Amino acid sequence: MAAVDDLYRDILLDHHKNPRRYGRIEHPDVTVEGANPLCGDEMVLTMNVSNGRIRELRLESHGCSISRASGSMMAEAIEGRTLAQAKELVSAFKGMMMGKASAEDLPPELEDLEALEGVRSFPVRVKCALLAWNTLLEGLDAAEGAGRDGHH
Amino acid sequence: MIAEQKRTALLNPDATLNVDAIRRDFPLLAQKVHGHPLVYLDNAATSQKPRQVIQALVGYYEGYNANVHRAVHALGERATDQYEAARAKVAEFIGAADPAAVVFTRNATEAINLVALSWARHSLHEGDEIVLSEAEHHSNLVPWQLVAAETGARLRFIPITPSGELDLEQAERIIGGRTRLVATWHMSNVLGSIAPVRALANLAHAHGALMLVDGAQSVPHMPVNVADLDCDFLAFSAHKMLGPTGIGVLWARPEVLEHMEPVLGGGDMIRQVWLERATWNELPWRFEAGTPNIADAIAFGVAVDYLSALGMDRIQRHERDLVAYALDALSEVPGMTIYGPRNPNARGGVISFNLADIHPHDLGTILDHEGVAIRAGHHCCQPLMRRLGVPATARASFYLYNTPSEVDALVRGLYRAMEVFGNGRC
Numbered sequence: 257m258a259a260v261d262d263l264y265r266d267i268l269l270d271h272h273k274n275p276r277r278y279g280r281i282e283h284p285d286v287t288v289e290g291a292n293p294l295c296g297d298e299m300v301l302t303m304n305v306s307n308g309r310i311r312e313l314r315l316e317s318h319g320c321s322i323s324r325a326s327g328s329m330m331a332e333a334i335e336g337r338t339l340a341q342a343k344e345l346v347s348a349f350k351g352m353m354m355g356k357a358s359a360e361d362l363p364p365e366l367e368d369l370e371a372l373e374g375v376r377s378f379p380v381r382v383k384c385a386l387l388a389w390n391t392l393l394e395g396l397d398a399a400e401g402a403g404r405d406g407h408h
Numbered sequence: 409m410i411a412e413q414k415r416t417a418l419l420n421p422d423a424t425l426n427v428d429a430i431r432r433d434f435p436l437l438a439q440k441v442h443g444h445p446l447v448y449l450d451n452a453a454t455s456q457k458p459r460q461v462i463q464a465l466v467g468y469y470e471g472y473n474a475n476v477h478r479a480v481h482a483l484g485e486r487a488t489d490q491y492e493a494a495r496a497k498v499a500e501f502i503g504a505a506d507p508a509a510v511v512f513t514r515n516a517t518e519a520i521n522l523v524a525l526s527w528a529r530h531s532l533h534e535g536d537e538i539v540l541s542e543a544e545h546h547s548n549l550v551p552w553q554l555v556a557a558e559t560g561a562r563l564r565f566i567p568i569t570p571s572g573e574l575d576l577e578q579a580e581r582i583i584g585g586r587t588r589l590v591a592t593w594h595m596s597n598v599l600g601s602i603a604p605v606r607a608l609a610n611l612a613h614a615h616g617a618l619m620l621v622d623g624a625q626s627v628p629h630m631p632v633n634v635a636d637l638d639c640d641f642l643a644f645s646a647h648k649m650l651g652p653t654g655i656g657v658l659w660a661r662p663e664v665l666e667h668m669e670p671v672l673g674g675g676d677m678i679r680q681v682w683l684e685r686a687t688w689n690e691l692p693w694r695f696e697a698g699t700p701n702i703a704d705a706i707a708f709g710v711a712v713d714y715l716s717a718l719g720m721d722r723i724q725r726h727e728r729d730l731v732a733y734a735l736d737a738l739s740e741v742p743g744m745t746i747y748g749p750r751n752p753n754a755r756g757g758v759i760s761f762n763l764a765d766i767h768p769h770d771l772g773t774i775l776d777h778e779g780v781a782i783r784a785g786h787h788c789c790q791p792l793m794r795r796l797g798v799p800a801t802a803r804a805s806f807y808l809y810n811t812p813s814e815v816d817a818l819v820r821g822l823y824r825a826m827e828v829f830g831n832g833r834c
Contacts, residue, residue: 259442259777260773260774260777260828261828263773264770264774264828264829269828269829269830273830294785295769295784295785295786295800296785296786296790296793296799296800297799298799318799319767319769319799320767320768320769320770321766321767321770321829322769322770378773381769381773384769
């Protein structure tokens with residue numbers, strides 16, 4: 257099997273073609289923009305957060321299949337979780353992408369994300385997979401800051 | 409200079425390029441990538457280097473490594489001779505009468521920045537205008553943004569026509585009494601189109617402005633003569649024309665260069681130094697402070713020899729034939745969008761495209777696994793990408809060693825990408 261098929265697994269292509277939780281929330285609590293200046297990938301993450309939990313999350317992304325699919329999987333995995341849980345998932349995912357952990361270490365409900373493990377063999381594309389997650393991390397920090405300021 | 413016998417071997421009896429013979433001079437090309445023969449179509453980013461150029465680097469370091477312009481010993485004399493001979497070769501290559509007007513820089517970017525820092529920063533004032541095009545490489549845009557911020561000068565932009573060419577009619581309206589500098593590409597690194605720089609230079613001069621030509625893509629691929637262009641500045645890089653990285657050129661009209669202040673101070677750029685002041689060396693050394701990039705300059709001279717021996721007109725014809733073939737072949741691929749002029753005579757060997765809605769980075773990865781190296785991204789032209797309404801494009805760019813069968817490999821790779829992405833219906 258050519259390595260390129262290992263990268264473009266069906267589940268990844270499905271998320272790319274039918275991204276989950278796609279779009280923007282009309283009046284979000286948190287808005288963060290993510291961009292990869294090297295390739296021009298851009299995304300906008302909007303979230304509604306109350307009592308430390310992400311009630312709603314939407315991601316609008318323009319970029320390659322890897323960044324879109326990763327963003328779609330992220331959105332699906334994160335909505336409904338607490339900020340603390342979301343942070344744990346970000347570090348679990350980044351650990352997998354940086355080769356510090358394997359997909360088997362991910363929580364079982366995140367099995368779709370295993371499809372991104374193939375990206376590790378394509379070092380120049382790892383940044384594509386990480387963009388949505390780094391954008392989320394910024395969003396989580398913003399949400400925590402807003403929480404501390406007493407907005408929610 | 410490569411020997412006459414060698415030169416003859418690199419040309420066919422009908423004086424077209426003998427590509428098989430040429431390819432044998434490029435050791436890197438004879439490798440496999442992911443199990444496929446390498447098809448290198450990223451020449452607009454950087455070209456490969458012939459053995460002669462690589463050997464020149466080794467020859468300098470193994471045979472006569474010494475500093476230039478200061479030593480009285482034999483090695484120093486030989487290094488200085490070779491370094492200055494390289495300058496003379498470069499001058500001749502671009503039709504410059506005086507080698508003293510050829511300043512060695514790191515690359516085309518540094519050459520443009522030198523004009524910005526040395527000439528523009530001191531010469532421009534509030535109300536003055538710098539005229540660029542909408543399709544500049546960031547290297548011919550951001551330096552002028554910095555100059556504008558510092559001097560209060562205003563940037564104006566010549567639009568691109570729907571066919572991807574610089575709009576000369578609009579240029580006639582935009583270039584006027586307030587214009588102090590017109591700075592634009594000679595060949596677009598995205599669209600492949602060739603700008604009417606001579607006409608722009610005439611317009612600029614009619615209004616007392618100077619003309620800067622970004623020759624990073626043109627000098628490696630077509631005959632370029634500063635007298636014919638009648639420009640005031642020409643910037644280009646060695647690494648895109650068979651030479652090493654880390655060496656480039658600013659050619660400036662001598663009477664303009666003579667009045668430019670140095671930007672970097674140090675050794676070699678001075679005539680006399682006192683504790684409180686210094687006087688400047690002659691041209692071009694006034695702009696080459698410190699020990700220069702001797703080895704790479706000498707190897708650049710050998711690259712120029714290689715190109716000159718083949719003839720830039722022949723190289724241009726070879727690329728034109730390839731582009732005509734590639735435009736036809738790519739047009740037949742379903743879902744293909746090609747940017748830039750469709751007439752091969754109006755463009756150089758650069759073709760930017762998008763295939764259905766497969767992102768250029770995905771194309772790049774899949775083609776790479778077929779051994780085909782292309783560029784995917786914004787090509788340092790983010791404003792142009794916005795103008796084209798795309799986040800990025802894929803780009804195939806050709807050089808003297810590319811063949812029609814490599815174009816076929818590119819097309820096969822594109823069909824493979826459609827297969828991976830479900831026939832492009834995504």
